[in-house]
Amino acid sequence: MRAALILALLGITAAAPISVNAQREVAPTDYKQPTDRDIVIRGNEQPKSVSCDNNSVYIEGEHNEVQVSGHCGLIRIQGNRNYVWVERNTLVNVEGNDNLLFFKDTETRYSNRGNNNRYERARH
Secondary structure, eight states: OHHHHHHHHTTOOOSSOOOHHHHHBOOOOOOOOOOTTSEEEESSSOEEEEEEESOEEEEEEESOEEEEEEEOSEEEEEEESOEEEEOSSOEEEEEEESOEEEEOSSOOEEEEOSBSOEEEEOOO
16 A cells, blocks of 8 residues: 555556565576485375575475475475475475465466466465
């Protein structure tokens, strides 16, 4: 509301509100194979909590619930119906359908190569 008032005072009109999530979306990157340092979660219906130290996380499967903390180089979600919580600024590549990404900070970016994926600000 305050931003709209400032824009009105400056004589600037906006046709529609700008989505914060749309500002986070970036072009997909090429696939890179995981290294020995990276964390790979394979399988289905697994609850996991992992911590990065400048390495990457690969989530491959369906209906996993993964909490990621620390500084990750990359998070790649390949599969369907995964729920992923990201604590810190990183890039998340989503390749699958019906995944839900919760981000805690304001700098996390994502790419989307799938359908019905959602991106929401974490409430906890």
